[in-house]
Amino acid sequence: MFRKAAVAGLFYPSSSEEAERFISENLTDAPPAEALAVMLPHAGWVYSGRTAVKTASMVKIPDKVILIGPNHTGMGARISVYPDGSWETPFGDVLIDAATASKLTSSKLCTADTAAHINEHSLEVIVPILKYLNPDVRITPVTVMGLSMETCAALGELLASVCDDETLVAVSSDMNHFENASVTERKDAAALQAVLALDEKALARTVSGMNISMCGAVPAAAAICYCKLKGCTKTELTEHTHSGYVSGDYDRVVGYAGVIFHK
Template identity: 30%
Template sequence: MTRQSIVDGQFYESDSDKLNNQIESCFKNRFGPGSLPSKTRDKNIIGVVCPHAGYAFSGPCQAFSYKEIGESKLPDVYILFGLSHSGFNSCISTKDWETPFGIVKTDKELGEKLSEMSGLPIDEVAHQNEHSIEVQLPFLQFVNKNNDFKILPIIISYDADLKKIAQYIKETLDQTKKTCILIASSDFTHYGLNYGFVPFSDNIKENMYKLDQGAIDFIEKLNSDKFLDYTEEKQATICGKHPIAALIETSKLLGAKKAELLKYYTSGDILKDYNSAVGYASIIIK
């Protein structure tokens, strides 16, 4: 059994040829990096933060992260940290996942071992209707067209002991002698009445940028505690704050020394309407 795609035809094209063109246009978009990944894969990255909205909005921002991934050495596994918009607890998926490009293989051995060591349950129901990990997969397939690769999808929720999960991931990777690239899926500020978040009504664009930059500053310092404190203090509507914090903690155990913002913009910059807008950031960790 595979986990079927649920937001194809909504967040991204359901036809494989159209999807390929859509992703290619994200790279070449004026909000994107401007070019496809080079064919030289000699970079070493530990992880990325990238958004999970519809490709028409967040795709060009995602493309910055996936350009780095596509130019990096192929790892044994991509570990994806998503969230549960439905409120499920932290859990692992060991099913293979399907997109319009085909099947994405999950590293079942790694998932089962991590579950055994950490106590994180394997819960396919929690992953079944959650889009935050799914929308990363077509981009992963796009930049790995000629490579076999595996993923390990993990929902990181409010119940997570982030430092312990990071330690268990590190130990599981060490024991299996596997390399990885980490991907944390998150949008940033959700502003507007429909999101229940209107802390300012003037200079919305500037204030959204300022609010999100405050959070990004702590990500760039690889300080998950202060990042989470900031989101709490500001009541920030960063949906994937726990996946981001898990990424930071795991990255540090894997030797991360720095993080860098590659791109930030909001849906308002595309629509020229900030009354209901979402912030998107692409961040790389090395």
């Protein structure tokens, strides 16, 4: 199956020249580190692309990446795995890691499904960055919606059983949405404190208790469970920002953050 890009030219440049220029201007000079997982934002590149590129370029992008993000459209399965084929990007098509997808969908947790991915942007905006950093990358796209903490833990366990040492988990998430900058900064700081502490239960409590509209909180919780099972002891906040710095509107901002879960 071939997935044609749904938001190229809207969320990120459709031409390889423009996409390459943006990415090359936002790369870091630091040598890339070994990582179990990363958390990257997924808004339009003009708002969050710098944070996404900076964070992704700080880790080694292996040939296999499992992408986990929120399902914004409500289409498809609750945990939807794109099973095979390829995705279009400005830098050429990216192959789906069908073997990893098959391992995930052999569990009753996950469903082989394309409907959830047709118009979903949360994973698509990250794929060109991965392709640029590793032209040989193969991806396993997964979208989730409305999972309990028990299911998040189960998904983390499944990821731990499927991922080898040459697989990176990439979580797609923006932070708080459409409140003023000071409120968003306070809410984001609380959610990020739980993420950096590798405490998925505290993340769930904080997001619920403070009414934080962090759209990737569920994928992040599953990734935290996975990282702890893999022995992660060090996390790193690479950048936290919000849309107001670009738009000039500080009354209704969206927060963005990059996090590395080190090996």
